[in-house]
Amino acid sequence: MASRYIEYFGDPDISYLRDALARASINIVPQSLLVKPLLDGRTAATVEKLITNNENYVLKRTSKDNWLPAAAECPGEGPLWVSGSLNQERLPRLLRCPIIDAIYHPPTEAWWLLMHDVSDGIVPRGNFGEAEAITLWSAIAELHAAYWNDEKQLADLPVASLSKTVSAFAEPIYGALTQEFRTPWAENVTQEFMPLRVLLPIFLDLISPADADFFLSIIKDRSWHNELDHSSATFLHGDLRRANISFQNDATILFDWELATKGPAACDLQWNNFLTFWAYTPEDGKEAWERDHLKDHYLNEVEKALGANIDRKEFERTWGLAWVSVISQLGFVFADANLDDQGTRSAIQKRIEVAFQKCRDALGA
Incomplete structure (x- = not known):
């Protein structure tokens, strides 16, 4: 069921919080409120912890100046929540979204998203391993199955196209590499998006000239993406990184849906695969490329949820x-490591070499 679109002109004070909880049918009336900024996330939004005498909450206020929604041409989390797509009635049994309430704040042209505080279930960096990936991929398989090739449901989702979300990241990288900016916003992103600005030069220093040329080629000419645009599609979270995932009791809780899109299920999985096992490898004695059983687990789970077999050739x-x-x-995120340690540097360069070979194999290059 869709939620009502509500505009609010006040401040994030205790009156706002009480009204938001009442709209969510949460029978709690806070008597005190302390607002504490949260500064450790990689987001352009303002995120604050709301500490009350009862429970704690998180308030995320999107910025009208955030480059990502503009670049990807995506409506954002607020409209997605209002559409009802993230309500518990629409999500599968293993999956939760922590958003309680969403309102639009015209004075700042921002969406305010009030959420349960689920930070205690976020796994620290380096500790997110195969067990956590299996739990996540089992839950995401249920979400994917619920929308698998369902054109009507997918058409109703207020999300960006897959190609636009890819462009939002790829075009600034292309501009940074060539100083040729093919979109009006890309140059600003190269300055505003700190991880790209800091890590890209380090990444280029890690890779061979041949890999640098290949990296530029897959960004410059993305005709290879056409097949993804026309393959079996489903509802994608779009940003399955460790910091957007919380595990509580038997539930997998996903937040930061601003990159939500629709496309092949493999796009969600490979995003998580790369960030979990290639860029930030857990210390479990296994190489990043020794995780194929996770894909097999997902395929079994999604077919079980669908009650039918999928086209595995297309999936591959x-x-x-x-x-x-x-x-x-x-790819530049490979550089987010302690490269002063020669062992770490060598291990990352080996992973980069294998990663690029996997790209060449996929493209028949």
Whole structure:
């Protein structure tokens, strides 16, 4: 069921919080409120912890100056919540969204998203391993199955197109590499998006000239993406990184849906695969590329949820192309490591070499 679109002109004070909880049918009336800024997330939004005498909450206020929604041409989390797509009645049994209430604040042209505080279920960096991935991929398989090739449901989702979300990351990288900006917003992003500005030069220093040329080629000419655009599609979270995932009791809780889109399921999985096992590898004695059983687990789970077999040949093809897509957008994140340690540097360079070979294999290059 869709939620009502509500405009609010006040401040994020206790009156706002009481009204939001009442709209969500939460029978709690806070008597005190302390607002504490949260500064450790990689988001352009203002995120604050609301500490009350009862429970704690998180308030995320989107910025009208955030480059990502404009670049991806995506409506954002607020409209997605209002559409009802993230309500518990619409999500599968293993999945939760922590948003309680969403309102639009005209004075700042921002959406305010009030959420349960689920920070205690976020796994610290380095500790998110195969067990957590299996839990996540089981839950996301249920979401994917609920929308699998369902054209009507997918058409009703207020989300960006997959190609636009890819462009939002790839075009600034292309501009930074060539100083040729093919979109009006890309140059600003190269200055405003700190991870790209800091990590891209380090990444280029890590890779061979041949890999640098190949990296530029898959960003410059993204005709390889056409097949992803025309393959079996489903509802994608779009940003399955560790910091957007919380585990509480038997539920997998996903937040930060601003990159939500629709496309092949492999795009969600490869995004998480890259960030979990390639860019930030857990210390479990296994190499990043020794995780194929996770894909097999997902395929079994999604077919069980669908009650039918999927086209596994098509899935394998999109699996390879989704890897190319992730590397074209996030490859520079390989540089987010302690490269002063020679052992770490050598291990990352080996992973980069294998990652680019996987791209070449997918493209038949």
